[in-house]
Amino acid sequence: xxxxxxxxxxxxxxxxxxxxxxxxxxxxxIARVGKGTYVDAASADDLADQLERLSIRALxxxxxxxxxxxGTPSYSGAPTLLPGQFTDSITPGTEKxxxxxxxxxxxxxxxxxxxxxxxxxxxGDARGVVVTPELDDTAETALIFDAGPTTVSGAILTxxxxxxxxYEEGGTYYLKLELADDTGGAAAGQELPVELLVDxxxxxxxxxxxxxxxxxxxxxxxxxxSSGSA
Numbered sequence: 001x002x003x004x005x006x007x008x009x010x011x012x013x014x015x016x017x018x019x020x021x022x023x024x025x026x027x028x029x030i031a032r033v034g035k036g037t038y039v040d041a042a043s044a045d046d047l048a049d050q051l052e053r054l055s056i057r058a059l060x061x062x063x064x065x066x067x068x069x070x071g072t073p074s075y076s077g078a079p080t081l082l083p084g085q086f087t088d089s090i091t092p093g094t095e096k097x098x099x100x101x102x103x104x105x106x107x108x109x110x111x112x113x114x115x116x117x118x119x120x121x122x123x124g125d126a127r128g129v130v131v132t133p134e135l136d137d138t139a140e141t142a143l144i145f146d147a148g149p150t151t152v153s154g155a156i157l158t159x160x161x162x163x164x165x166x167y168e169e170g171g172t173y174y175l176k177l178e179l180a181d182d183t184g185g186a187a188a189g190q191e192l193p194v195e196l197l198v199d200x201x202x203x204x205x206x207x208x209x210x211x212x213x214x215x216x217x218x219x220x221x222x223x224x225x226s227s228g229s230a
Contacts, residue, residue, distance in 0.1 A: 001033050012036045062115050062151040064195040071096025075174050076137065081198045089191040090114070092124050092182035100198060103170040104162040105205035110175060111197040112143065121226050124180030130158050133171035160202055203217075207226040 003010060012034025014027040018041070031038040041047035066085030072078045076099040090096050100108055112128045130141040156175075158215040159167045177194065 088098040095178040103204035113195040117183040131174040
């Protein structure tokens with residue numbers, strides 16, 4: 001309590017290794033006032049696992065923030081992301097899909113952050129890419145970076161819809177996030193936190209008005225060059 005009262009930025013986690021009820025009560029109290037957590041360990045292996053888990057969390061200097069979403073393993077059923085900040089997680093050897101809508105004249109500005117795993121020198125290559133409504137993987141908007149023990153970030157800015165090949169028409173576009181597995185089993189099944197920042201830039205282009213049949217007839221009758229009866 002004295003340490004916390006001094007304003008020292010310190011988190012105290014405690015692990016009870018085969019402790020009796022009185023010791024467990026004391027350790028829980030220390031964790032509570034130290035703004036940490038308490039966990040039980042019933043065996044040496046359990047103790048090692050708990051200490052490793054707490055150490056990994058302590059080494060993570062970046063905390064993701066935003067609205068929690070859950071990407072899908074394919075484009076089908078992918079959650080639609082409106083402009084904002086979102087959090088998810090990804091496991092090496094898997095991919096996550098997200099959807100966002102673009103109108104003609106708009107572009108998407110997407111930032112991706114993956115919080116690394118301190119147990120592994122290299123988790124694997126991470127790749128984020130925008131996929132068109134026709135499900136074309138657009139390499140020109142691909143982001144590739146190494147996911148390892150540190151936090152890595154990158155950004156994708158799509159072309160403006162209506163100005164470039166593969167971005168001709170408005171509709172539902174997708175963000176596909178892939179994470180290879182180069183851990184060699186060091187972090188098998190380890191979920192890495194993901195943070196997504198999505199911004200839709202540009203103003204939608206208003207479609208040109210289409211003339212009605214009556215308007216077309218009026219225009220033809222007003223044309224001095226049009227033929228008429230004698």
